[in-house]
């Protein structure tokens with residue numbers, strides 16, 4: 001898979017840290033030019049992060065205007081967008097649904113679900129025009145199973161899965177493939193927001209008995225985001241250590 005994505009341009013949302021950074025680094029190793037989108041993009045350390053993106057843009061994926069402006073800048077500079085990885089996301093509160101703050105619910109849906117829609121809505125016309133595109137949406141096992149006390153997050157990720165399936169059917173004859181991934185829990189900044197009990201319960205559900213590594217996600221995404229993924233669209237790729245059985 002070396003230089004598998006040579007000459008391509010990829011946008012990775014939420015790419016400043018965690019899973020997004022790992023995906024961006026791996027896509028770059030495969031030859032892609034990377035545009036990092038995140039809320040704040042200062043303090044990039046190309047030595048620590050292992051590469052230099054061609055663009056770093058302050059973008060709020062929950063704002064359609066912000067997404068459209070940033071996408072226009074990428075097309076203006078790079079002339080093309082081949083890959084969009086919708087990774088930006090937040091957990092929201094850990095609380096029973098009857099105590100879940102309504103404003104937090106709205107924020108989780110706005111970033112984790114509507115943000116994916118905004119980025120896809122913006123990128124798809126460009127990809128259709130070129131007759132090529134690969135979109136990878138980062139969902140979660142929580143979107144398949146429903147995880148207690150993170151109902152807003154679970155609902156948003158289930159929405160990402162359903163949106164991906166619907167949009168993939170609409171685009172199936174246009175050369176634009178949309179898939180999503182459903183990782184189980186990974187050791188990143190998001191996990192640090194969970195309670196120790198929640199983390200232990202999540203690990204106990206994984207037959208392999210360990211947490212997923214960012215590199216394992218990045219390797220899978222790199223294949224899905226490239227031309228060798230040619231007859232799979234609207235699919236949910238699990239990264240669950242044996243937990244997912246459907």
Ligand SMILES: NC(=O)C1=CN([C@@H]2O[C@H](COP(=O)(O)OP(=O)(O)OC[C@H]3O[C@@H](n4cnc5c(N)ncnc54)[C@H](O)[C@@H]3O)[C@@H](O)[C@H]2O)C=CC1
Pocket residue numbers: 013014015016017018019020037038039040059060061062087088089090111115138139140141182183184185186187188189190191
């Ligand atoms: N960490 C985990 O165990 C799992 C994470 N995921 C998903 O993977 C994705 C990445 O998660 P992590 O790397 O763990 O999180 P993280 O918190 O380490 O990184 C998320 C990144 O998204 C950015 N972001 C947040 N809101 C944004 C917005 N409105 N616009 C643009 N950027 C924004 C943050 O600034 C941050 O750089 C998320 O969608 C998350 O739901 C899925 C399954 C498991």
Ligand SMILES: CC(C)c1ccc(C(=O)O)c(O)c1O
Pocket residue numbers: 091140141142143147150153183184185186190191194202
């Ligand atoms: C870190 C996020 C909120 C999270 C937490 C727990 C699970 C799980 O138990 O499956 C997830 O899939 C997550 O994405």
